[in-house]
Amino acid sequence: MIRVLVVDDDFRVADLHARYVGRVPGFEVGGVAHTAAEAVELAARLRPHLVLLDQYLPDASGTSIVPRLGGHVIMLTAAAESAVVREALGHGVVNYLVKPFSESDLAERLRAYARFHARLDGPRPGGGPSLSQAEIDRAMRTLREGDRVDASVRKGRSSHTAQLVIDAVRGAGEPVTAVDVATRLGLSRATAQRYLSDLAADGRVTVGLRYGTTGRPEHLYRWPTQA
Numbered sequence: 001m002i003r004v005l006v007v008d009d010d011f012r013v014a015d016l017h018a019r020y021v022g023r024v025p026g027f028e029v030g031g032v033a034h035t036a037a038e039a040v041e042l043a044a045r046l047r048p049h050l051v052l053l054d055q056y057l058p059d060a061s062g063t064s065i066v067p068r069l070g071g072h073v074i075m076l077t078a079a080a081e082s083a084v085v086r087e088a089l090g091h092g093v094v095n096y097l098v099k100p101f102s103e104s105d106l107a108e109r110l111r112a113y114a115r116f117h118a119r120l121d122g123p124r125p126g127g128g129p130s131l132s133q134a135e136i137d138r139a140m141r142t143l144r145e146g147d148r149v150d151a152s153v154r155k156g157r158s159s160h161t162a163q164l165v166i167d168a169v170r171g172a173g174e175p176v177t178a179v180d181v182a183t184r185l186g187l188s189r190a191t192a193q194r195y196l197s198d199l200a201a202d203g204r205v206t207v208g209l210r211y212g213t214t215g216r217p218e219h220l221y222r223w224p225t226q227a
Contacts, residue, residue: 001026001027002027002028002049002113002114002117003028003046003047003048003049003050004021004027004028004030004048004049004050004052005030005031005032005033005042005046005048005050005051005052005069005071006018006021006029006031006033006051007032007036007038007051007053007054007057007062008034008052008076009035009054009056009058010034010054013054014033014034017076017106018032020103020107021052021106021110023103023107024110024111026114026224027050030042030046030048031046031048034057034058035057035059036057036059036060036061036064036065037059039051039053039065040065040068043069043070044070047071048070048071049072050071050072050073050074051069051071051073051074052073052074052076053065053069053074053076053077053093054075054076055075055077055078055079055084055088056077056078056079061084062075062088063075063084063087063088063091063093066088066091066093067091072094073088073091073092073093073094074093074094074095074096074097074113075093075095075096075097076097076099076101076106077096077097077099078098078099078100079098080098094113094143095109095112095113112143113143114224115203115204115224116140116142117224118224119135119138119139119142119224120139138203139203141202142202142203154198157194157195157198161187161195162198164185165181165185165192166199166204166223168181168185169181169196169199169205169222169223172223175208175210175220175221175222176220176222177210177220178193178196178219179192179218181195181221196219199221200221204224205222205223205224206221206222207220207221207222208220208222
């Protein structure tokens with residue numbers, strides 16, 4: 001589960017953002033802060049994976065405390081000035097969402113972060129601690145690509161079918177095979193395999209192997225959730 005610290009000086013806005021986070025599978029709100037000092041104190045105590053941070057806090061700017069928060073930071077703020085954005089990115093903020101935004105806007109970025117988190121910390125071929133350049137590239141892309149289907153659908157693929165495959169894997173609650181997805185959606189195994197392979201190549205699903213008593217091992221596809 002990804003622990004989140006929500007930081008906003010407006011109590012109602014902070015509560016709204018916390019409720020948005022709570023409705024995204026794989027995320028939980030560990031705490032809510034309304035000042036920079038409170039955010040730093042809670043971050044040290046709770047050690048969140050992710051901080052949702054406002055810029056306009058009563059005792060300091062959000063960007064000024066980013067290095068003291070420990071976890072990754074997504075800015076949720078009305079501040080759209082280029083100087084603020086440059087400062088945020090310079091301090092390592094992983095995403096930036098300008099108010100006002102919808103619940104789906106935030107959910108899209110949270111799901112992208114979950115894939116990024118799983119890509120860096122999840123199991124990898126060989127089991128070693130090091131990432132390949134391709135894995136690093138895929139992890140970085142997930143932070144910017146969001147959860148939109150059309151942006152990543154290969155030429156000749158159907159965005160509608162891609163979304164159905166995504167929903168099938170995400171809704172399964174456990175690793176699934178191409179045969180599982182094909183049976184559930186009424187597709188051929190080859191078609192399901194193509195779409196699943198695309199998702200794996202883009203880092204949107206994780207892939208494992210299941211070894212049987214005979215024949216080739218089966219690929220198991222899982223929608224990333226983080227413990």
